[in-house]
Amino acid sequence: MRRLTSLDSLALLIAFGFGACEPRGGSSGSAVVRDSLVARTSGSVYRVPADSEIPKDAVGASIRRGRALLVDTKDSLPDHVGNHLRCVSCHLDLGTRANGLSLIGVYSRFPQYRSRNGLVNLIEDRVNDCFERSMNGTVLPRDGRDMRDLISYMAFLSRGVAPPGMVLGANVSNMTPLRADPARGQTIFAETCVRCHGPNGEGTVLAKPLWGPHSFNIGAGMARLRTAAPFIRYNMPNDRAVVLTDQQAFDVAGFVLSHPRPDFKGKENDWPNGDPPPDVAYPTRASVIKAKPASAPRTPTPSRR
């Protein structure tokens, strides 16, 4: 564990001194931020724009409708949602909770190169990734009203944040990866998660499914240990201050992710340049080709497809 430098502390103060978001223990525990991130935030402050800043015109109407779509995703867009989740199931507090997959500043983070598809992505691409994977659904038409409204709201959440849009508290927190013990995670799950997510992770009236047919699919970011663990560490249980240690967060995330969930067709084409992160739960074509000579020494002539 790394001690926070005075620069970190200052940056955290700046990051959490504004807006309605509680840091939920952000300044204690493991380093929430890396020096590189601190450096890249240069000047942008975590700020949740007030409702009064929504203009009273057509743009304002679009912002409000976009925000509503984030909440009533399935009811509003039934053809595009294939599970029981909604955008705010993960982008907590309407996308404004620090360390809760916050969308503050997101409009300024695009265009962005993403190794997952090896392309420069526009924000529309990123929204549709969540539709296809996190929502286990189908893409929204890029030029339709729904996409426009969603992005209007995201642009509103990004007011005052200059490109490249890095703000402390947005994105997933950086945690030192730990080895997960799903058996220990099962005990934590029973004690800490069942009351809202149900004994079989199936969801209740209080919270949504964590695995099974109505959850996010295997291609989703949340299906990766290094995304799920910090999300859980800093946000769950949803009604309390941080209670889990880093190790417990990895253990319970490991337990959650050890269960079946919907497949994602075409997942093997992810990371076309053969650079998947180590916690991706499925083989990709490019990495199989790249890794074969080293990881399969007993195969004399690795077949290339």
Ligand code: HEC
């Ligand atoms: C199962 C959880 C989950 C759900 C549900 C979900 N997302 Fe996401 N979303 C993520 C994760 C994980 C990331 C990656 C965050 C990162 O890389 O820091 C992400 C990233 C994003 C980003 C880019 C954020 C950034 O800072 O670069 C956008 C935009 C986004 N989601 C929009 C949506 C929309 C719109 C919906 C609903 C249609 C949605 N998401 C539903 C988990 C989810």
Ligand code: HEC
């Ligand atoms: C007090 C109730 C409560 C408890 C306890 C709780 N959660 Fe949650 N959880 C929520 C709510 C509420 C959401 C957001 C759901 C929504 O608004 O659609 C959520 C969302 C999530 C999500 C993202 C959405 C999804 O359904 O996949 C994950 C992952 C998650 N919780 C994991 C956990 C884990 C692991 C634990 C135990 C350490 C836990 N939660 C404990 C209420 C709770």
